[in-house]
Amino acid sequence: MTSSSVSVYLGDEYLTQETKDLLSSLPSEKGWLVSKMYQYEGSWYTKGLIQGVLNCQRNFEAKDSDIILATTPKSGTTWLKALLFALIHRNKFLVSCKHPLLVGNPHSLVPYLEAAYRVSPDVSFSELPSPRLMQTHLTYHSLPVSIKSSSCKIVYCCRNPKDMFVSLWHFGRKLSPEETAEYPIEKVVEAFCEGKFVGGPFWDQVLEYWYESRKNPNKVLFVTYEDLKKQTEVEVKRIAEFIGCGFSADEEVSEIVKLCSFESLSKLEVNRQGKLPNGVESNSYFRKGEIGGWRDTLSEFLAEVIDRTTEEKFEGSGLKFSC
Template sequence: MSSPSSVDYLRDEKLTQETRDLISSLPSEKGWLVSKIYQFQGCWHTEALLQGILTCQKHFEAKDSDIILVNNPKSGTTWLKSLVFALINRHKFPVSSGKHPLLVTNPHLLVPFLEGVYYESPDFDFSVLPFPRLMNTHMSHLSLPESVKNSSCKIVYCCRNPKDMFVSLWHFGKKLAPQETADYPIEKAVEAFCQGKFIGGPFWDHVLEYWYASLENPNKVLFVTYEELKKQTEVEVKRIAEFIGCGFTEEEEVREIVKLCSFESLSKLEVNRQGKLPNGIETNAFFRKGEVGGWSDTLSESLAEVIDRTTEDKFGGSGLRFSC
C-alpha cells in the first residue's frame, strides 16, 4: 500500500482487481517516492502508472497521423510538449496573435500523458483529440501498445544526460513526496538509479531501445537529445518539424516558437507558477532550472563518477554519446 499522497500517480485507490493480482506476482523494490515500485516488462513502475500502462496496451488505437512524444521522466517533457504543440498548431494559433494557449494553459494539460489518462479516466475517448493527435508517454519501446508499433505514427524521443536527469528527478521527488524522500540519502538514490530501480527505469534500457529503433526505422522514430536542443534550438526544432511533416518556410516562425517555449518564457507565466494539475502535481514543480550540466550543484564528484562509469558500461558499443 502506498503512503498517503496528494499526487494521483503515487496512490493506489483506483486499482482494479486485475492489476492487484498482477502486482502480487511482480518483482518489487522500495521506491524513492512510494513504498514500492514494481517491475513489468523490464521497467519499474508505481502501481497507478502500471495500471495505466496495462489499460493503454489493451485499448489505445494509434492512427497513422498520430505524433507521440517519448522520454524518461525529467528529460525535457514540458519543453518538448510545448515546442511540438506550438509547431503543429502554428497556423491555428499564431504566436504573433498574443493569444496562444501556452500563455494561459500548462503544457501538460495541452498534451495528454497516455498512461496517466488511462489511469485517471480509463474510458477516455482519444478520438476526440484534435488532428493530428499529439500525446506523450514514458513507456519503454517494448511496452508501447501494438497499434503504435504497427502504425505509421511518428515517435519523437528526447534523451537527457543521465546525471542531469537524475538530479532533476531527485529534486522533483522532494517536491512530490517530501515524507518519502526525507530519509532517503542521495548516495542510495544514485545506487538505485544505476541499478535501474526507479520509476520508469532502467534509464539505460529505455534510451537504447529507442536509439536502436531510430537507427532501424528513422522514418518512424526521431532521436533527439536535450543537450542539442539547448545548444541549437532552432536547428533541432526545424528537424523535428520536418520529421512530423510540418516544415517551416519562414525563419521568423521558428524564432517565435523557440522564444514562446523557452524555459525563461514559460516559467514566468502565472499558469506555470501557481496552481495544480488535476493529478495533484503543482505546476511550478515542472520548472526548476532546465540547465545543461546543472547536476554539478547537487552531485559530488564521486557520485558523478558512479553514474559516468555506469553510462560507459551500458552504452559501450552503441554509438551513443553524451556531452557534459
C-alpha cells in the same frame, strides 16, 4: 507537499482486482518516493501506473497521423510538449495572439497516456485536434501495438543521465519531502544506477529508442536535450520536418522557440501558481532547465559512479552524452 498529494499523483485508489492480482505476481521493491514499485516488462512502475500501462496497451488505437512524444522522466518532457504543440498548431494559433501555451500548462494540453488510462480503460482522445499529440514514458517494446504498427511518428527525447537524475531528485523531494528525507542521495544514486526507480532502467529505454531510430528513421526521431539547448532552432526545424510540418524558406522559427523557452514558460502565471489534475504543483516542472546543472547537487564521486554506469551500458552503441 504532503503524502496525500503523492497518493493523488500515483493514482493507487483506482486499482481494479485484475491489477491487484497481477501486482501480486510481479517483482517488487521498496522505492525512493514510493513505498513499493513493481517491475513489469523490464521497467519499474507504481501501482497506479501499472494499471495505466495495461489499459493503454489493450485499448489505445493509434492513427497514422498521430505524433507520440516519448521521454525518460525529467528529460525535457515539458519543453518538448510545448514545442510540439506549438509546431503542430502554428497555423491555427498565432504566437502574437492568445496562444493556448500562454494560458495552459503544457501537461494540460498534451495528455500523458499511462496516466490518462490509469483511471479507466475507456479513455477517449476524440477531442484532440488532428494530428493528435500525446506523450508517454513507456519503453519502445511496451508501447501499444497500434503505435508500432501504424505510420504514426515517435519523437524521443533523452537527457544526460546526471542532469536527468538531479532533476528527478529535486522533483521527488519537492513532491514528498517527508517520504524522501530518509533516503540520502548516495542511496538514491545507487538505486538509479541499478535501474531501480520509477521509469527505470534509464539506459535500457534510451538504447532501445536509439537503435530503433537508426533502424527506422522515418518512424522514430532521436533527440537529446543537450542538442536542443545548444542549437534550438536547428533541432526544432529537424523535428518539424520529421513530423510533417516543416518550415518554408520565409518562415521564422524564432517566435516558436521564444514562446516555448524555459524563460518564457516559467514566468507565466499558469506555470507558477496552482496544481495540475495529478496533484502536482505547476511550478514543480520548472526548476532550472540547464545543461550541467548536476554540478550543484552531485559530488565528483557520485558523478563518476553515474558516468561509469553510462560508459558500461552504452559501450559499442555509438551513443554519447556531452557534459
